[in-house]
Amino acid sequence: MNIIEAVRSALQTQMRADPRVVVLGEDVGKFGGVFRATSGLYDEFGADRVIDTPLAEAGIIGTAIGMALYGLRPVPEIQFGDFIYPAFDQIVNELAKFRYRSGGQYPCPVVIRTPVGGGIRGGHYHSQSPEALFIHTPGLKVVAPSNPYDAKGLLLASMRQNDPVLFMEPKRIYRASKADVPDGEYTIELGKARITREGAQVTVVAWSGMVTIAEDAARLAGEAGISVEVIDLRTLLPFDIDALIASTVKTGRVVIVHEAPRTCGFGAELIASIQERAMAHLEAPILRVTGFDTPFPYSLEHEYLPNPVRVLAAIRQTLEW
């Protein structure tokens, strides 16, 4: 199964298990979504549960909030993460705040699915990685799987808990990433990272589309005799501090990789959190390999995106410090 198929399998599994689950968004019904993630759901569950909406993100999220207040379990799709901003107010000021501002009277279990990241020659508005904006929002959970198995397990877990989730899917590897994925039910607990490769000298932390980049860099490092541990964070909020600290204590060196621009990117928060707890174990400053503080470029996309060469250089730099 690839990531698209894994997402679809999770949606289908949960829609069969729970009649309260509805999918809504632009082109998600008859067409099955521009990436085909909801393909077949309209035929199986009908127009009441797989809803083609007007082209208005604030309306998609705003009405999903209303549905959740009433007791449904909406799973809206925002067609590209780059188009989420018209709904930003609904997500940040409404969805994320409902439980708190009602004193717990109105939970708002909405799971927003959206494809993120570059590497598809999509330019400015089909490539962004806006996770930091949402991680900075109390009340949201932010999940960013990197492979089909995790995508299904994390999406099922997201739909089965009672807090709003922004579920960011790595579109560059939507189809390229393949794995054995069980047809049946399984969940992966939110807030738990996974060590995808064990190592002793340097920890590389990544998520979403950057995990394969980190693993490729780790392989190159291994060929050069450097032992690298790779952590796939999987859930960004709340992030797995225990896994980060355990690996930092083990290696003493950390490199963080993300596609989003550097300044105030999530890497900054991870660095702060690690150094607060493991300063004495650090052998070198924690380094970041990230996108740049520019809008996402079209022609120079390959230069903008972190790649194994840049990650390997950072690994070497932290060792040579």
Added chain:
Amino acid sequence: MARASIDSVGDGDGDDEALVGRVFQLVREDGTAVDEAALADVPRDLARRLFEGMVRIRVTDARMMALQRQGRSGFYGEAMGQEAAVVGSAAASEPQDWIVPALREAGVGLFRGMTLDSYLAQIFGNAADPSKGRQLPCHPCDRAHHYVVMSSCVSTQIPHAVGIAMAMKIAGDRGKVCFGFMGDGGTSEPDFHVALEFAGTSQAPCVLICQNNQWAISTPGHVQTAAASIALKGVGYGIEAIRADGNDVLAVYHAVKYAADKARRGDGPSFVELVTYRVSAHSSSDDPSRYRDESVTEIWRGTRDPIRRLETYLIGRGWLAAGERDAMAQALEAEVRDAIARQEATPPPALETLIDDVYEQPTWLLREQLAGLVAAPRARAPHQH
């Protein structure tokens, strides 16, 4: 409920243009009946309940504004002059309906059974507040009566109202209606337009109600829109739109009931513009004399006052005795004073509640932050309202 003389913009009968400027009314400013047949739908008991509901809001608001001026409570947003729009709408709802309010609809909640203590506890932000002191005053929440809590953002709640109605339809829960409220300024926000788009296409059972009080803080209606009326905005989205005299509580009740009955039958949404006037300031932080001609306000405070109009009508019918209003107001004020005494004496929420309800369970980040707060030296609380 008889359709009576309601004639809608967008109902296809060819007289929309004439209707744009027309306002549905059942009782004139002098308390005389416009349409006796339609008024037959409002019996004595209901008319008196409407009256009491309006007086209750007037009395409560006056008392709470006084408290705010004395520094005993924080912000307050009153509904002075708009009580008919509030109570007439509330009376058209049924217990199973949902209410998605804006700033001036707390009276809808009170009319539907929200207790005065609960309302005041929210204003004091104390430990008895059902929403645990989380928001500015005048943002009550009452799940038992399907009264959803608002944010302070304008019109963000309208898509929620439509979504609730869509969920009612999806769930097959016939006979329920969701009421979504907004002000005239709110109809300029994108979320208003998005919500009407979704309401029209989904045909969800909602009644979207604009209290057009003609002022959005200092912004008058003609700066807000070039549309000939606010009701007209519904027409563009394929939604039946009604324009009613928001200071005529019986017209409000009749118009909103018509829209609610229609939604209840499964015949889709309506948009109701209630033309009224914000006699008060926008809130306790506002001073309207800086930007508007208050001699106009005095007309609305006087001859156009909605409580006075219904009082004249009721006395004319023999349904209210002269002087009865004063006795009613005194009794209601005593209730308010008693509730204030109880709620003002209730302590603020416990420190530990700071991290509750961000999520179903606090994350490790929140637990760690609270532990840090508790362990470290803390500043004394500033003056508590």
